[in-house]
Amino acid sequence: MKIVTELPGPKAREIIARDERVVSPSLIYVYPLVVKRASGCTVEDVDGNVFLDCQAGVATASTGHCHPKVAQAIREQAETLIHICGTDFHYPGYGALAEKLQELAGKRLGGEGWQTFLTNSGTEGVEAAIKIARHHTRRSHLIAFRGGFHGRSLGALSLTASKIKYRKHFGPLLPGVHHAEYGNLSSIERDLFPRTVSPEEVAAIVVEPVLGEGGYIVPSREFLAGLRALCDKHGILLVFDEVQSGMGRTGKMFAAEHFGVVPDVIVLAKGLASGMPLGAMMAQKRFMTWPSGSHGSTCGGNPVCIAAALATIDLMENELVHNAATVGAHLMDRLRTGLKGVPGVQEVRGLGLMIGIEMATHEKADAVAQACYRRGLLVLECGDKAIRMSPPLVITRAEADEAAAVFIDVCKKA
Numbered sequence: 001m002k003i004v005t006e007l008p009g010p011k012a013r014e015i016i017a018r019d020e021r022v023v024s025p026s027l028i029y030v031y032p033l034v035v036k037r038a039s040g041c042t043v044e045d046v047d048g049n050v051f052l053d054c055q056a057g058v059a060t061a062s063t064g065h066c067h068p069k070v071a072q073a074i075r076e077q078a079e080t081l082i083h084i085c086g087t088d089f090h091y092p093g094y095g096a097l098a099e100k101l102q103e104l105a106g107k108r109l110g111g112e113g114w115q116t117f118l119t120n121s122g123t124e125g126v127e128a129a130i131k132i133a134r135h136h137t138r139r140s141h142l143i144a145f146r147g148g149f150h151g152r153s154l155g156a157l158s159l160t161a162s163k164i165k166y167r168k169h170f171g172p173l174l175p176g177v178h179h180a181e182y183g184n185l186s187s188i189e190r191d192l193f194p195r196t197v198s199p200e201e202v203a204a205i206v207v208e209p210v211l212g213e214g215g216y217i218v219p220s221r222e223f224l225a226g227l228r229a230l231c232d233k234h235g236i237l238l239v240f241d242e243v244q245s246g247m248g249r250t251g252k253m254f255a256a257e258h259f260g261v262v263p264d265v266i267v268l269a270k271g272l273a274s275g276m277p278l279g280a281m282m283a284q285k286r287f288m289t290w291p292s293g294s295h296g297s298t299c300g301g302n303p304v305c306i307a308a309a310l311a312t313i314d315l316m317e318n319e320l321v322h323n324a325a326t327v328g329a330h331l332m333d334r335l336r337t338g339l340k341g342v343p344g345v346q347e348v349r350g351l352g353l354m355i356g357i358e359m360a361t362h363e364k365a366d367a368v369a370q371a372c373y374r375r376g377l378l379v380l381e382c383g384d385k386a387i388r389m390s391p392p393l394v395i396t397r398a399e400a401d402e403a404a405a406v407f408i409d410v411c412k413k414a
């Protein structure tokens with residue numbers, strides 16, 4: 001971390017002024033960071049300020065920024081085949097990645113013969129999950145959870161219920177979507193089923209096994225196991241949206257592994273290809289009953305993104321999932337110890353490198369995130385009043401110590 005100009009610096013201000021004229025005002029820009037280059041956990045802005053990245057491009061630069069092995073895989077693939085359209089033609093990468101995901105899910109979760117549909121994003125992965133559930137069950141209703149985030153296209157947005165700004169003025173959304181209370185099984189059993197929707201009309205329950213945008217909340221094993229039992233009882237598909245929690249982030253390849261619950265469908269994206277646009281909707285073979293032509297995507301499963309994903313998974317299996325578990329535990333411990341009794345800090349929680357720090361108020365959370373940025377530490381808010389730490393999985397203990405020290409100091413002063 002090294003801040004050498006006022007923030008934003010002069011070059012950053014110029015770029016921001018241009019963007020304000022030409023870029024959609026719907027984008028968020030949590031703080032005025034204008035990035036020039038990044039490597040590992042280090043981000044450099046256009047004015048030469050150096051930041052320690054504890055948000056990883058919203059939990060996505062999983063192997064660290066521009067990991068040499070990922071960059072090499074992208075380079076080599078870009079010189080061989082950039083695009084041919086995986087919906088219409090075969091190429092080696094698509095099946096190679098699907099085979100790898102089948103092996104990972106089978107080995108780590110169980111379930112039978114996982115098959116994969118590749119997309120360009122998490123949102124599209126969620127759309128594919130909605131479609132396969134409806135197609136397979138011939139039912140239309142869906143259950144999701146308050147606090148959940150599943151994307152912004154109209155189908156995925158109908159499931160999203162984390163903040164009203166995502167939904168306001170975009171309706172009417174998909175009919176037949178019901179929201180239950182996250183972590184509370186009886187909200188489905190005692191409220192939705194007897195009053196709002198009959199279980200035999202429900203195609204899928206879509207849930208984040210660890211709540212991401214909604215606050216980095218780890219549910220009880222009973223909650224997820226209870227959803228599994230409900231789905232089994234009523235012939236409903238259980239969809240785990242692991243777009244944020246998957247690919248090693250929680251210290252296991254899939255967050256589902258922490259709970260010993262096997263979903264029917266898994267959606268992955270974000271960390272899957274280290275920041276290249278790639279998502280995956282994986283379902284156990286018996287649910288893959290949709291016929292040829294029923295779903296597809298022009299660029300989904302693009303060869304270059306797949307090359308990045310294969311290199312990413314290789315790095316994860318060799319070292320990074322383990323690193324996320326050990327450095328994550330260390331960072332959490334540091335934060336818990338250092339933040340004990342600090343006014344305005346309520347809780348430190350999470351799994352692996354998916355760490356949430358609950359503040360007393362939204363204003364405090366905002367002040368902490370902004371102050372961290374000014375000190376050279378990049379973190380993001382989540383939920384109503386929490387900060388999330390989701391660094392690249394390559395983060396070292398020394399970097400974690402540095403991040404914790406700045407974060408604790410900022411919390412004490414904010």
Ligand code: PLP
Pocket residue numbers: 121122123124126149150151152208212213241242243244245269270
């Ligand atoms: N699902 C979850 C759990 C997410 O966190 C996100 C994005 O933050 C999405 C879906 C949407 O993914 P994408 O932005 O890649 O479309």
